[in-house]
Amino acid sequence: MPRDLSPSVIDAARPRSAHGHLAGDLALVAETMALYRLDQAQIDTLARGLEAGDAGTAQALERLGLALPAPRPALPDPTRPIRALTLTVSQTCNLACVYCYAGGGSFGGPDKRMGWDVARQAIDALIAETPPGGSVRIAFMGGEPMASRALIRRAVQHALHRAATRAVSVGFSMTTNGTLVTEADAEFLAQHRFAVTVSLDGDRAANDRLRPTKTKAGSFDRVGEGVTRLAARSDRIALSARVTATPDNLDLEATMAALGALGFASVGVSPMLTSPTGQGALRGDDFTTLLDAMIRCGEAWLAAVLSGGSHPFANLATALSELHRGQPRSHACGAARDYLAVDAEGSYSACHRFVNDPLGRMGTLGAIDHDARRAFLIERAVERQGPCASCWARRLCGGGCHHEVLHAGRPACDYVRGWLHFAMTAYSRLIAAHPAWFDGPG
Amino acid sequence: MSEPPRPLNRAAYPEPVLGNPVSTLMESGVGNCYPGLEFDLRQLDTRFFPGLTFDFLGIEPSGPDGTQGAHLINADASSDPTFQQDCPWIAALRRQLNGPEGAALGSGNWYLHWVEQQGKRIELYDFDVFQNATYLVPYEGETCWWIIRSIEADPDESTADLTIALSQRDANGQPTGTPVVLHGKRRRYLDEAGMIPEVYRPGELTASMCSPWTHDFRDCACQYWAANHPDIVLGPVHGYALEDGTSRDDATQAVTFLDWMRRRGTAPAVMAEATLERSRPDAYDPYEINLRWQELDFVLQGEETDGTPDPKPKPKPKLKSEPDPNEQHRPTYPSVEAAMADLREELAPLEFTLSMVYLYALLSLRAPEEVTAEEHQTWHSLAEDLAAARQSLLAVAVSEMTHLRWVNQMLWTLGRAGFDTKHPYKPVVRPLPQPAAGALPDDLHARVRMLRPASPTTLEDFVDIERPAEAVDTEYAGLVEYLRHKEFPAGLHELAVRIDSDGLQHYQRFRSVATSLSRYAREPRLYLRPIVLADASDASLMPALDLLDRIVKATENGYEAEFRDDMPAAEAAILEAREAMRAFQIEAERLARDEGKGIPFFARWKASDRAP
Known part of the structure; x- marks a missing residue:
């Protein structure tokens, strides 16, 4: 595949009309997220319409028998009951990643660890508000959560006990840098069926460059030991890697290979758009390089799946599932809607990234600020985002990460559209060749 | 482009919602008070007063014995979550139940005597004057329950608005001794989330119900959902089955209807009785049905079976007169x-x-x-x-x-x-x-x-x-x-x-x-009525025979109209025929019952006639 692929994809993905988009033989009706396969005559009709803007697109869609839907009324109250909670158990970290949104775990403040009372009250509140038969998820994050392993163990036992008395089921997850995971930790995580996400930025060189310890030493070997312990229990631990894409580690194919070799069956890539230090964020041409790398990984994933195999690259699998699900979004994620984070002080925020951030404050223990949640969601809904109104991808992307948008704006929309355009073409190919993939996780 | 394309993805489908549908919530339930579907509402009121548990006793078949009414089973503040709340009236009630009042209620038989709310007091006794003496006759349990149900749930949690009195009874059911008076509130049966309070133990709300799939299934009539079952069935084929699915060894199997609820056992199955009353002795009794419901057979195409059904439809039992399909076909009519x-x-x-x-x-x-x-x-x-x-x-x-x-x-x-x-x-x-x-x-x-x-x-x-x-x-x-x-x-x-x-x-x-x-x-x-076929010349038969003529004529007109495809006329004719039939039925019953006369139905057709 040529290196200069992404400019043509970016051009193809350029917003032509707010009403819809055409990717290969696949038409998207923007507001409903419905996807249609078109024949050549229909493709020509829609392509001509798209070049003529909104009016032409509306006409073309109507000629295809796809009258535009009435706009969906906004929900008066977009909040839902809280069913997921992140405990920022340790606002300290043994690594010093250059781009960390948490500023080395402390979120710009002093290092802190969560006390038992805060954890207990937050868990009790979560479970008490869940009706019997319901389910909740509790995530442990940091900083590095394993720096508070005693608290995690106590919190898990407590949550299981409380949940059992209310007939609520509870699932656990953790995002860790993997360096502190002992054999006993791995066994504990396996016993409670944790979903564990390990932050890792590539092969040894990339990782040691971007993820040094606080004494500036490389961390890859220590991560490797922890990952080996976790991967040995992959029957009980849902193990995945999270790669933060920065200008310094854009060789994603090498990353996939390295992390696959380390034992990860699933590797997700998140572009770095904003960091407290300004260091490590992607800009300008970085995005075309990133898109190239993503598409290359996507093609490798698709080739593997179509030949009956597997590939760790998770982003395309996620995008395809979402395209197939076809449910229009108002927000990019569940932050503030059914998910909150609580920090060491006992303050709630819209998500783990908003800890210590006045823009995402959602009350304190015993007094979740539901008005703030509602106001936040109404304000952040994609329907209210001016630049999104003309974008065909708005219901797919949901307007982007709230934290990034509030702090860095939307520098990556071309990249996002390019990626989604590619994902649509991949959807068209996969659903034709291997529709069974959509029946279950591929 | 004749037909609009269909979405390739699931955009057309609503997002599935997790959790129980609203129709499963208690407030949407039928919740009837009799052998019911979800639970027995009466059981809620057994704990209408904090700390107390009652039983609503009815009247024994042998007659009132003075034990009917709202009978106290238990008085205990410690097992009732209400008392965990911090509130003056709750503290006072706790003191009462832990003090002399509670001690008194702890021994002997106590009954609810009266309830008082908003200045209205209702006694749970009826006055009876007998030979110049006044007696108090205790209301039976269900009446007490009606009264308790009428107590309002006061939204103000801070005050006690309900006063109740309990008393003991003498051998004649007359209240005796010093009553115990308690101040409290009627329990709220649902919290804001629609949950029943934890004071009710698992099984308590359904304890008084019967079991739909057994008792009700046996006893309730056909409009009740649990009773939707076959009444009569053709018996299973035992031994050698012919190609048409009937029994070779039991020629009556294909024509003998059995009571599906009949008691299974060693006795041979007998034909279903015509009436419910007569079939009862041979059917499972209410106790048996709880133990043996699983013996009831599956019924396929009207026939009991204990095997796996043949997916091919069964041929109709072949009757002697039906031509054998293997025989050379010969037309049964020349034209x-x-x-x-x-x-x-x-x-x-x-x-x-x-x-x-x-x-x-x-x-x-x-x-x-x-x-x-x-x-x-x-x-x-x-x-x-x-x-x-x-x-x-x-x-x-x-x-x-x-x-x-x-x-x-x-x-x-x-x-x-x-x-x-x-x-x-x-x-x-x-x-x-x-x-x-x-x-x-x-x-x-x-x-x-x-x-x-x-x-x-x-x-x-x-x-x-x-x-x-x-x-x-x-x-x-x-x-x-x-x-x-x-x-x-x-x-x-x-x-x-x-x-x-x-x-x-x-x-x-x-x-x-x-x-x-x-x-x-x-x-x-x-x-049998002692009827005799009357002579056509009997004048008292004229109204009946005239009605019969009308029925025949109207029916003919109806058929004629249908032949012409004139449905309004057909309908009018059939309605007329029906009306005449009803009148005829009354008249014919009268003649048979009161005069012993049987109607010569065919009198108006002469032997040689092809039409009246």
Whole structure:
């Protein structure tokens, strides 16, 4: 595949009309997220319409028998009951990643660890508000959560006990840098069926460059030991890697290979758009390089799946599932809607990234600020985002990460559209060749 | 681009919602108070007052014994979450229950005496004045429950708005001793999330219910959901089964209906009884059904089975008169004209005749309300047997009238399709001609045309007439066969098949009538009216015979209109016929009951007539 692929994809993905988009033989009706396969005559009709803007697109869609839907009324109250909670158990970290949104775990403040009372009250509140038969998820994050392993163990036992008395089921997850995971930790995580996400930025060189310890030493070997312990229990631990894409580690194919070799069956890539230090964020041409790398990984994933195999690259699998699900979004994620984070002080925020951030404050223990949640969601809904109104991808992307948008704006929309355009073409190919993939996780 | 493309993804489907649908929540439940579906509302009120548990005792079958009412089972503040709240009235009530009042309630039998709210006090006793003395008669449990249900739930949590008194009773049920007076609130049965408070133990709210799939299933009538089950079924085939699925060794298997609820065991299955009352001794009793419900058979196509069903539809039991499909086909009629002549001259009059003969037999039976109290003492099920027998005879008579219509329908359908233009369609609503003098007594027409009371001999003859592969059945077998092999208008073959297969039901019904009335054979007066076939010249018969004429005329007009496809006229004619039928029924019952006269149904047709 040529290196200069992404400019043509970016051009193809350029917003032509707010009403819809055409990717290969696949038409998207923007507001409903419905996807249609078109024949050549229909493709020509829609392509001509798209070049003529909104009016032409509306006409073309109507000629295809796809009258535009009435706009969906906004929900008066977009909040839902809280069913997921992140405990920022340790606002300290043994690594010093250059781009960390948490500023080395402390979120710009002093290092802190969560006390038992805060954890207990937050868990009790979560479970008490869940009706019997319901389910909740509790995530442990940091900083590095394993720096508070005693608290995690106590919190898990407590949550299981409380949940059992209310007939609520509870699932656990953790995002860790993997360096502190002992054999006993791995066994504990396996016993409670944790979903564990390990932050890792590539092969040894990339990782040691971007993820040094606080004494500036490389961390890859220590991560490797922890990952080996976790991967040995992959029957009980849902193990995945999270790669933060920065200008310094854009060789994603090498990353996939390295992390696959380390034992990860699933590797997700998140572009770095904003960091407290300004260091490590992607800009300008970085995005075309990133898109190239993503598409290359996507093609490798698709080739593997179509030949009956597997590939760790998770982003395309996620995008395809979402395209197939076809449910229009108002927000990019569940932050503030059914998910909150609580920090060491006992303050709630819209998500783990908003800890210590006045823009995402959602009350304190015993007094979740539901008005703030509602106001936040109404304000952040994609329907209210001016630049999104003309974008065909708005219901797919949901307007982007709230934290990034509030702090860095939307520098990556071309990249996002390019990626989604590619994902649509991949959807068209996969659903034709291997529709069974959509029946279950591929 | 004739059809709009369909979405490739699931955009058209609503997002699934996790959790129980709203229809499963308690507040959307039926929640009736009787053997119910979700729980028994009365159980909520057993804990209407914080810390106390009551039982609502009814009156024993032997009569009131002074123990009826709201009986205190338990007084205990420690096991009631209400007392965890911090509130002055709760603290006061806790002190009462932990103090002398609680100690008093801890021994002896205590009953709720009165309840008072908003200045209104209701005593749970009735006043009775007897021989210049006043007695207090305790209300029975259900009445107490009604009163307790009427206590309001006060939204103000901070004040106690309900006062109750409990007292003990002497041997005559009279309140005695010092009552215990408590101040509190009526319990709220649902919290804001719609949850029932934890004070109720698992199983408590359903403890008083019966079990729908067993008791109710056995005892409740057909409109109740749990009672939706077969009543009568054909028995399972044991041993060698013939190709048509019936038993080789038990010829009656295919025609013997069994009570599905019958008690299984070593005794051979006996035919289902005609009435619920008589079938009860042979059916599972309420206790057994809890233990043995799993013995009830699955029923497929009306037949009990314990095996895996054959997915292929079972062929209809082959009757003797039906041609063997392996035999070389030979037409049963030489021509369509011959088939139509048979419909016109033979089958339609046969149906008309049979319906009248069965009606005559029906009118000869006493009505259930004519059974005297004295007779009922000796013959408990006589009234029910009569009701069942009359119902069966009426059902068969109506079925024959339906057949008359179908035969006419076949004729007008063939006529409209242009068959046999020499005989344009004319409605056939007349009896078989009177047999010529000297006809043999086993001549079908002679046998069928006899108007006679429903004596055992008559019923036996009816059974014979309708017996599969005999007399009437044979008449249709040929028609079924003929219509199957020809290019006739749609539906004709099906009509013939339906008439033919109804015969099996008629046969079965007559057999059950004959069996149920046979127990009165030695005293026919118990079930037969002493009617005599009246002479056509009897003036008192004129209204009835005129009504019969009206019925025949209106029916003919209706068929004629249907032939012309004039549905409004057909409908008007049928309505008129029905009205005349109702009047005729009243008049015919009166003649039979009060004057002992049987109506000569065929009097207005002369022997030689083809039409009245």
